[in-house]
Amino acid sequence: MLIRTADPSTAVPVTMDGAKGVSMQVMVGQSDEAPNFAMRHFVVVSGGHTPHHSHPYEHEVYIVEGELEAECGGVTKTVRAGDTMYVPSKAVHQFRNTSESQARFLCMVPIASDCGQQVPGS
Amino acid sequence: MLIRTADPSTAVPVTMDGAKGVSMQVMVGQSDEAPNFAMRHFVVVSGGHTPHHSHPYEHEVYIVEGELEAECGGVTKTVRAGDTMYVPSKAVHQFRNTSESQARFLCMVPIASDCGQQVPGS
Numbered sequence: 344m345l346i347r348t349a350d351p352s353t354a355v356p357v358t359m360d361g362a363k364g365v366s367m368q369v370m371v372g373q374s375d376e377a378p379n380f381a382m383r384h385f386v387v388v389s390g391g392h393t394p395h396h397s398h399p400y401e402h403e404v405y406i407v408e409g410e411l412e413a414e415c416g417g418v419t420k421t422v423r424a425g426d427t428m429y430v431p432s433k434a435v436h437q438f439r440n441t442s443e444s445q446a447r448f449l450c451m452v453p454i455a456s457d458c459g460q461q462v463p464g465s
Numbered sequence: 466m467l468i469r470t471a472d473p474s475t476a477v478p479v480t481m482d483g484a485k486g487v488s489m490q491v492m493v494g495q496s497d498e499a500p501n502f503a504m505r506h507f508v509v510v511s512g513g514h515t516p517h518h519s520h521p522y523e524h525e526v527y528i529v530e531g532e533l534e535a536e537c538g539g540v541t542k543t544v545r546a547g548d549t550m551y552v553p554s555k556a557v558h559q560f561r562n563t564s565e566s567q568a569r570f571l572c573m574v575p576i577a578s579d580c581g582q583q584v585p586g587s
Contacts, residue, residue, distance in 0.1 A: 344540045345551040349527075370549040371525045379575040380502040382525045382549060403493045403504050405471075405571055407529070418466045427492040427504060429467040449527060451573055453501040 345375055349407070351386045351447070357393075364391020364440070372465050373454055381465035383450050387411065387440040395437040400456040402430035404438075409446030412439040432456075467497055471506045471529070473569070479507075479515075486513020486562070494587050495576055502575050503587035509533065509568045514561040522578040524552035526560075531568030534561040554578075 347370050354366035365387050372381040384407075387393070395414070404413075410423040415436040422428050430436045440446045452462045469492050476488035487509050494503040506529075509515070517536070526535075532545040537558040544550050552558045562568045574584045 344535075344537050344542060345549075346535075346542060346544055347549045349547045349549070370527070371551045375551055376553075377525065377551065378523065378554070380525070380573065382527065382573065384549075401500065403499065403502070403573070405492070405504065405527075413466075413468075415466050420466060420468060422468055425471045427467075427469045427471070427506075429493045429497055429499065431498075432500070449571070451502065451504065451525075 345371070347371070349384045349447070354384070354386050359394050361394030361396060362392070364388035365393055367464060369464070373461070377454065380451055380453050381462070383452070383464060385448050385450055387438065387446045389440055389443050389445065392439040393437055395435065397433050397435045398456070399432050400453050400462055401432045402436070403451040404428045404430065405449045407447040407449060409440070409444050410442050411446050411448070412441050467493070469493070471569070473508045476506070476508050481516050483516030483518060484514070486510035487515055489586060491586065492571070495583070499576065502573055503584070505572050505574070505586055507570050507572055509560065509562040511562055511565050511567065515559055517557065517559040519555050519557045520578070521554055522575050522584055523554045524558070525573040526550045526552065527571045529569040529571060531562070531566050532564050533568050533570070534563050536561070
């Protein structure tokens with residue numbers, strides 16, 4: 344029975360170009376033999392942000408703690424704990440923590456993208 | 466830009482056989498054109514439970530609030546806010562709220578199961 348607890352202290356820093364102050368923990372993923380999609384838990388420190396980028400697969404995001412500026416497809420809105428945001432495939436997007444507190448969110452991705460390639464971090 | 470807030474007051478009671486005191490809100494799903502998987506937000510009142518059942522697709526669950534007895538494949542453990550649980554395809558499972566407080570969790574499912582059928586509630 345696979346139970347895993349979100350633990351910011353064991354999250355791994357995201358070293359992707361454009362990421363700052365972001366760390367990730369895979370909650371359920373390929374290594375758990377999840378066949379279709381993966382769940383990752385992200386921590387963004389105050390002043391941190393995810394890369395400003397796009398890719399050929401979607402995100403489903405749920406904000407667990409704090410608030411973030413969320414940019415998607417040229418629109419920017421504030422999302423807070425309890426909000427879900429959908430990032431369609433190929434949309435340029437970024438999450439920025441402009442607050443003074445830590446923010447945390449879940450980000451789900453498919454295991455494979457359109458072309459059958461493994462999705463990074465899944 | 467699709468942003469949706471988890472709101473127990475608008476969640477729809479789950480009327481499936483074996484469910485008691487459970488309501489559901491689709492956070493991202495087929496009607497949003499999500500291509501691969503759906504995110505649903507469940508509320509379980511004190512004394513409530515999900516059906517004791519199995520189906521040919523997996524769950525990825527994240528406990529948002531409270532605690533639940535989680536049974537999966539004949540094993541029962543307690544899961545709490547911050548815990549993820551993976552329910553493999555075909556495993557018999559149930560979530561029971563034996564606490565005195567409301568519990569809430571996210572449950573992600575694929576849009577389609579093995580045979581290409583639409584997954585209920587996706």
